[in-house]
Amino acid sequence: MSNSKQTTFVYGPEIYEKLILKDHLLYKINEKVDFSFINEVCKDLYSSNKGRPVTNTPEMLLRSAVVQYLYDYSDRQMEYEAQVNIMVKWFIGLNLEDNAYDHSALGYFRDKLGSDKWNDVFYQLLKQIQDAGFSKGSTQYIDATHVIANIAIPGTI
Template identity: 40%
Template sequence: MLGKQSGQIDIFNGMIFERLIPKDHLLVKIDKIIDFSFVYEITKDYYSQVGRESIDPVVLFKLCLMEYLYCLSDREVVSRTQTYIAFRCFLRLNLDDKVQMIQL
């Protein structure tokens, strides 16, 4: 089943992200320019209507993009997402959201 995260960052996390991440950061620029909702349309046929929810395909796409941009492995990008605030903001994860080790 296609899983979608809410994409909402609460006010507290938004204030932290705004203060700590420079406005000219590459991921901030990318997020302002590109609407990643096209990923849902491309991937919808690959998800069943039954079963447990998957990881949001936009999150997976953004993880792959960050791997490419920063020359990281699957494990490295997930590990850095646990500690890098810019990565969390780009993925629209709040500070208290759990990041799982996933196989990309």
């Protein structure tokens, strides 16, 4: 006798309404921050009539970058989270049954934008997130105390 149970799992976009947490940071950011401008900013980077349609949209990849920033994920960790984490999957715009992108798509997107445009767009989003009250600007302190090291040749000091 088998212990496995077979269930019927019928779902559509409304399944997220049952699975996502309304008090989660990503939900709150999604409610308050406008990501729509990124597709317009990046429209010159993609051809509308050549090649396959864009599946990893600029908005999806920028949303992924925000998740990476907030949770300190590498590109590979982000790929994994986009595959298995329901909140992340919902936030970046993947359907529950969709596979995540390959981690290289994130680096390719940053390269395609270029560092100046990437910084402009990303910090514009971070400013929205900060203005919405989800992230406070931080002051960083550096311990720069001078210490004489135990080196092999002490006569060089």
